[in-house]
Amino acid sequence: MTVSTLSSPNTVLANAVEDAVDVLRPRIVDCDIESIGFSVGTQINGHPHLGTHLVQSLAFLLAERARDEFGIDTSVDFCALDNSPAQTFRVDGRRYQRAYAHTLNADEITALLARHYLPLFDACRARTNVPYAVTTYTQQQDTPAFRGEFLRTLELLDAVGSWLSPNSGSAHIRLPCPVCGWAEKHADRTRLLELDEAGGLFEAFCFEHGRYEADITPLGGGYLDLATLYRNVVKERSYRPGDRTLHVMVKGGDWAFGCQLVDGAHAALGLSCGPLPVRIFTPQILGSDGGKLSKSLLRETAEAGPATRDETTPAWLLDPSEWPGTQEDYVEALTGLGELVLSDPRHFFRSYTTTALEALMSTRRPATHDSRAMRPRNMPIYRQYFDLIASGEKTVEVRVAYESMKRIRVGDRINFTCRESSCLTRVTRIGKYRTFEEMFGTERVESVNPRATEAEQLEAIHAIFPPHKEGLGVLTFEIERVDPE
Ligand SMILES: [Zn+2]
Structure with a gap:
């Protein structure tokens, strides 16, 4: 497949817009917006694969496009999810986990970010002139805005839990043991004891240190680790409209499904003080059988050996360090791909197989520049x-x-x-x-x-x-x- 043969069918969303960033237009026309902040979050467990890098580079390219299209300053905020599990184990039928934040020290987290993510971000900033900032989840959960919004959800915890964990009905609020940092993965024995204007008092259990209490307030009271969907609900609600910034969540395409539960929780909580952030879903990368290219595939590969890996998937799609070329080549091919998929909403609001992606990226940036064929x-x-x-x-x-x-x-x-x-x-x-x-x-x-x-x-x-x-x-x-x- 070459660039000139890339054709994408029309879809419901692609049919409704002329450009992917048009999904922001209603909010820009409607409100007095001074800046647009594009937010992209990534679990920092292990090295990123191509799908992760594509979402991240698309955040920069979308920010560039929106800045030029609407004449509004834009930026990218990268949330490094250091609450992802670094260690897990099972005791008495319960699963426990310890997050990166509790396994590595701050310098080690910084080094991990510098190794796996910042080279791409610096290259994207140089290319697009869009500034970026890095926030860890540890910093995010420590802000009064995040903790305050979390405490407000506790008033309707049953309704929220029924959306975020439709089977068990209980939302996973992980409050790691203050001594060792381990927490029950599903927070089965974590209970809300009291809730008042000052905060929420919880009890939880450690397999080693027994029962402990955590008094979560807007200003402190211990680490607050929320499961993925819950974290997204709280994060989206913690943006205040008063800052005249339009917040845009840039998410991998599989979130289009996951947001059904997030939106159910939002509806259960009632819309609070203003509109929620806009979401933009980026193309999904699919293996030959149509399953998402995922880190779980990587882990299975590591455990079961290379024989189980889908042989049609080139190694560099799962591990960019295997890319057969320089880092500059990789960034060039990645951003070239990003610009291609952004050149038409039909190329953007769809998925790509690893085979199609490999062909598109190996042609590098479109070499021919046919002005007549390009959209104005x-x-x-x-x-x-x-x-x-x-x-x-x-x-x-x-x-x-x-x-x-x-x-x-x-x-x-x-x-x-x-x-x-x-x-x-x-x-x-x-x-x-x-x-x-x-x-x-x-x-x-x-x-x-x-x-x-x-x-x-x-x-x-x-x-x-x-x-x-x-x-x-x-x-x-x-x-x-x-x-x-
Ligand atoms: Zn403990």
Whole structure:
């Protein structure tokens, strides 16, 4: 399979949007949004596989696309789930686990992140100019927002538990033993004793240290380890709408199924103080039998030996360190794949087999750049400039040289948008400059804006673009109007 033969069927969601980031549009139009935060969480048990890296790189590419599409600053927040189990064992028929957070010290967690995740994140930041921050689950569960929201769910614990654990009906609240850090995996013997405005008092049992109590309050009271679905419910509710940031959860496609239970719990709790974050589900990576490429496959492989591994799955899909090339090649192939699947919502809202993925990634980035075949690129613009482009008076558009802007070529089509209006153009020439002043040494002032002097334009441009953005460089696109198809 090559890029040119990639065809994707229409689907319900792909049919409803022109671009994957359009799923954010209702919230952006509706609210006074200043920034968009893309949140991606990963369990840090063992080395990541391609599916994990794809979700993470797509978070950056989505953030880049949303920034350029909506003209709003975006960032990526990576939550390193250090509550994933590092050790497990069974005693008297009960399963116990100890999390990475209780097995490794903070320096070891940092080293683990630096080895498996940060090289990709740094490469994605360099490529997209989207900043990122890393938060561990240990830090997240320690915040008053998270703990406060958890305490509010306790008022309706039965209803929440019936959604999050439909069989047992009890939500898994793991409160590790304060002495050894071990906790019952399913928290069978953890009980809520008291709940008042100050917090919740629990009792739990350690196989070695016996009964203990944990008094969970917004400001402290011990480690709070929630099972995956419960953690997502609390995390989604802990975002406050008051910060004028639109929060977007970027999740692997299998979460589309899992969120049914998360949404049931949200409904049981009642919508609280504002809209929940938006979710974007990324393509699932499937093995030859249609099962998800998963870390459990890795573990089974490690235990049963290589004979059980699906022979059609190349080793590097499960372990990126096996990639037959440099780290730069890998990032290039990964982001090239990400850009390809984002180029059309039909390529994004679907799944890929490992075989298809291997073919797509080994072709690296699309080598041919066929401008006519590419969809026009939407570019939002202020009304006053939009009107000048639409009337044909403004023929040069000025932008900061983000990576996404640098990928625009002569012949590409740009569709300028302003609210519900749009104006289709073609790029006829591209100029590159170090500063806006330097740009006016070459570009005609009246082509950029026929209604203002050079000094007035520089003042307006500097008001929009602070020095750190101008420092990225300046691009100009000479454009001509073309008729929509
Ligand atoms: Zn203990």
